[in-house]
Amino acid sequence: MIKSNIKRLLQYRLCLTKFKELGYSRIFSYNLGNEAGVSPEQVRKDFSIHGITGNKKAGYEIESLLIILNQIFRMDEIHNVILVGMGHIGTALANYNNHFIGQNVYLVAGFDMDPAKQNKKTGIPVFPLDKLSELIEGFQVSTAIITVPPVSAQEVCNNLIDKGIKGILNFAPIVLKAPKNIIVNNINLSTEIEAIVYYLNQQK
Amino acid sequence: MIKSNIKRLLQYRLCLTKFKELGYSRIFSYNLGNEAGVSPEQVRKDFSIHGITGNKKAGYEIESLLIILNQIFRMDEIHNVILVGMGHIGTALANYNNHFIGQNVYLVAGFDMDPAKQNKKTGIPVFPLDKLSELIEGFQVSTAIITVPPVSAQEVCNNLIDKGIKGILNFAPIVLKAPKNIIVNNINLSTEIEAIVYYLNQQK
DNA sequence: CGGGTTTTGTGAAACTTTTCTCATTATAGT
């Protein structure tokens, strides 16, 4: 019960917010599963892992579910995040800053080796790399997003870990190497598309 | 042996290209696994599922591995893809067009409801939605990327399926509902960050 | 108030994926 359970809980949280906005106050595992694209049993198992219980026949109360989920994900604390590489993807993420779920994740600064990017107004202030230490300490940042070209990604990763970063979301199409105590999440958008193309070809 | 096996094969392919560029001609499961972030046994299992074999003591020949992987992923065929929603993420993807792995995935057109986006020069031509049918048929497109706000995503999805799209990569933070024969890959970038924050909090 | 219905919670079963183990064999060195 590791990654997938956590990602599903975050999805449930999103769905519950939606149901709440629609005026619902209670929900059944069946409806939540339907919205989140999983089976009702999966929903109940996911909840039971975290000791979340509902009421037989009456399902779950949305409001209290959200309170528990917010506790699990520390939605009361602010988590400052930095972004290295203010190119296309980096800029897209920077502009999304005020949408990050629940507003408990904040992109506080971007970094780029290119001085031209350091002036660009992109939702967050952009700095040269020699300001890394200062800002990581100043904003108590422990999570970073890497959006530099693959050839520089490992070097940037090492640098970030050296400066105290503990969690990394990497968009460069390589698998970053890092000590086991560092949380690394590698996302490869090209692979996500290629995989769809593969499955479509299989169907034929 | 489903999604993860395929994603790993695509990653191996990327790593092998890199090793090839570095001048290597043979590789061991140990080295490939190391580069791709998995165990050597996993590499061999992944290969054996697709009937790929190497040589005892001498490992795998990179060139022939790449040929087989290219066959598995139909790298010889061109796969045209469209993009709906030319906002921040859509534009980032459009500008990445000529980098998509192996150059067998092409973004041929973007679509947006906003006429202002239809003029913008962003790597690919952008059209209004009423041109969907025409371009899907003209370019024989079966895969689409959805980068519209969540509130419009399901509607766009239905529209695309209606026009003949069979595979969808969705960036809107909802789980799209689609018939079982349609391949849907939902990516939620916010969740990817939130998950890292969660694991970091767990460590403390 | 009590029987019928609905939904939860969970242990067991089924299934999937990864790791372990080791016989086998290709290669390199002697």
Added chain:
DNA sequence: ACTATAATGAGAAAAGTTTCACAAAACCCG
């Protein structure tokens, strides 16, 4: 040519994840 070595391939075991199945509880309605 022979031997030692090093790596694969695959079956078995382990670990992880999802689905099944059903008892128990809460609610509704008569």
